[in-house]
Amino acid sequence: EVVLTQSPGTLALSPGDSATLSCRASQPITNNLLAWYQHKPGQAPRLLIYGASSRALGIPDRFSGSGSGTDFTLTIRSLDPDDFAVYYCQQCDASSLITFGQGTKVEF
């Protein structure tokens, strides 16, 4: 099983700041099959980034993903008040098994 470790656990920032969220895998992720989600209480998770760096439809360009192998990053440029949420990375391995990271909370 591929274990994803996200850091930091919590990020305390203000609107207008930039956020850098890290996701490290216990083994290389093949074909960059890594995604990022935003999750707010009482709502469904929202796909932000897929394939490590491609933005999902309708996602603002202040969200960007990068990385390969075992180290991946989600960057949020100029935080909007609507961006305060929990962010999860997620991978799919060669056996088609999916795992999520434990999440990073971006709070004001």
Added chain:
Amino acid sequence: LQLDESGPRLVRPSETLSVTCTVSGASIGSMSSYWGWIRQAPGRGLEWIGSIYYSGTTYYNPSVNSRVTISADMSRNQFYLRLTSVTAADTAIYYCAGDQFRNAWYKSWGQGTLVTVSS
């Protein structure tokens, strides 16, 4: 694409948890469509339970593999989660989700349904 979860909100320990996902806006049997179940226990993160592909192929999280079955009914455009021998640790919000192109992530999600395991 819309997904809606339904099922009992309360299940007794040792019994079977069953949740239905009704999909509208796409056929669950259409080529290259992929569907899954994910849960979130109170105060915890997201946990993938398993997936079912348009072909009927299934994959399960090893942590629940012995207790879980995911199935689908193409005629109803629904897919199902069945989890046996539940305990309080199975109390969670259960989400169904899907993607019409890849098996590796989920673009569309239901709103989730809270299932509580308690006597």
